[in-house]
Amino acid sequence: MTDLIDILFTVGLWSSVLRIATPLIFGTLGALLCERAGVLNLGIEGIMTFGAMAGWLAVFMGADLWTGMLVAAGTGAAFGLVHAALTVTLGLSQHVTGLGITLLASSLSYYIFRLAVEVQGTPPTVEPFAPLVIPGLSGLPLIGPALFSQTAPTYLAIALAGVLAYVLFRTPLGLAVRMTGENPHAAEAQGLNPIRIRYGAVIVGSALMAMGGAFLTLAAFNSFFPTMVQGRGWVCIALVVFSTWRPGRALFGALLFAMFDAYQLRLQTVFGSAVPYQLFLMMPYILSIVALVVMSRRARVPQALMKPYRRGER
Template identity: 40%
Template sequence: MAGEEAIIIGIIVSGIRLSIPILFAALGEKIAERSGVLNLGVEGMMLIGAFTGFMGTYLTGNYVVGILMAIVGAAALAILMGFMSITIRTNQLAAGLAIWLLGTGLAALLYRLAFGVRTVAPSVELMPKIDIPGLSNLPGIGPVLFNHDPLVYIAFLLVPLTHYFIFKTKLGLKIRTVGENPKQADTLGVNVYRIRYLTLIIGGALAGVGGAYFSLVQTGYFLENVTGGAGWIALALVIFGRWKAYWITLGAFIFGMVDSFQLGLQATGVQVPFQFLLMLPYLIPIAVLAGMYKKTGAPAALAIPYKRGQR
């Protein structure tokens, strides 16, 4: 029984950690979409975050510097996304795809320029866990809740904070108004362009942190496409999570748990095609959330460029 309990706890702990980068990116994208900007470049921003976060930590040995560099790198792409989709009003779908391709290619190029071609990839020490005395050793819940790296706790904290920010603050009200009716918001004196830039930068910054999680916590090194499509999963979870922080969090955790479960099955050598196991983390969360989904509607102005004075 003790062995089975250890396996279950291991799957839960691993599932939590696998969900964290997606949760960061999805919460950031939710904020951006609330203002009416659909950012399909999340995956590219995560890859830039993974690279710049790794480089910052590799060069300085400081995780804080690495995280800050990941935020700056991804936010820079977000500003470029804003210039294309907000300032010159390029189609948001096309602009997002361009940012995705740019981030993917740029991260790989910068890595090659920095390190060349090596047989052994440069690496950093994995971000250490925070051992909370008296709590991390509690049976069962100790390792599940109180024995994680700092970014896990920051992600947990962001869930209620983003909900409060969007629904309980004056700025959150402006963001929602811009996303629903930018013309009305403009009439009331809200700077639509500034709000949309702000939310895009916040979304990009959180995507960068999510990308850095891969290189600093999960692997300790940077690889091309290390995010493995996490940005696209984050985009899907925003939709199926109904643009609400708690539903998005549920979707991220379901994805992480199923991914952890399939990795455990592969490790045991179960006689199931590994392609099917790899598909499970992408299939089950979408199926579950789709079944729970009630039509609430996206922000009315989502993906629609705004031009002042336009009818």
């Protein structure tokens, strides 16, 4: 029993929390932005996979790490554009279109990866982001390594949560986005263009998702392999509900989730073979479902979520 509590005081646990949380923060913020404008983007799982592949491939071909992140964001934006064209302009089912995007983006990333890279034995690697140690602060016990010696994209992800919260709730642009997600007809009556706003939100949101994927191959690991996203995209969709569509709470939810995940990984080593490791691996997914059940009642869903907007049609 003391073992289980001891884990909570190990440096390894806390420094891995932010690392595990980073892709989830990117993905959750991206999905949140799309949904605030009224578009569910189930392309997330595939977009993250494609971002992971594209970012890694760019760096493998000789680009520097930030260019890799940008390339990933660009591919995410491209898939976002496709999703927007199908769900906003044509008003197709957001569920099925999103799944189609996921199937397409993930299979396409495997295909391109196989074409570009000869894989024999161990997959090729790149030099990933090094931890950015903040002088002074990183020397603090426990919280130093946990908070102040992460890689640069992790700090970026945390900052983005603040930026998104500010934009959504403190700027006219954010008001326009939220209005489009609540009532696009009212937005149109105010002289806004709901179509354009939805396009923008889906494209930017998808770019964020892809950056979350790229974090996996450029910071958390250093190589790409199929199925590496492992349902993180779906977890992000659940986290958006958990966050009640608020960026600050999304950050909190991702960190909470990552804490459980990090703890679960260490429990595996404590229990060894006494408990099948699969039970621990299941926990994050079960936890997401539990979070959904607990929060769904309380959540105030954007009213026009999943409702296509057609001018002059009710």
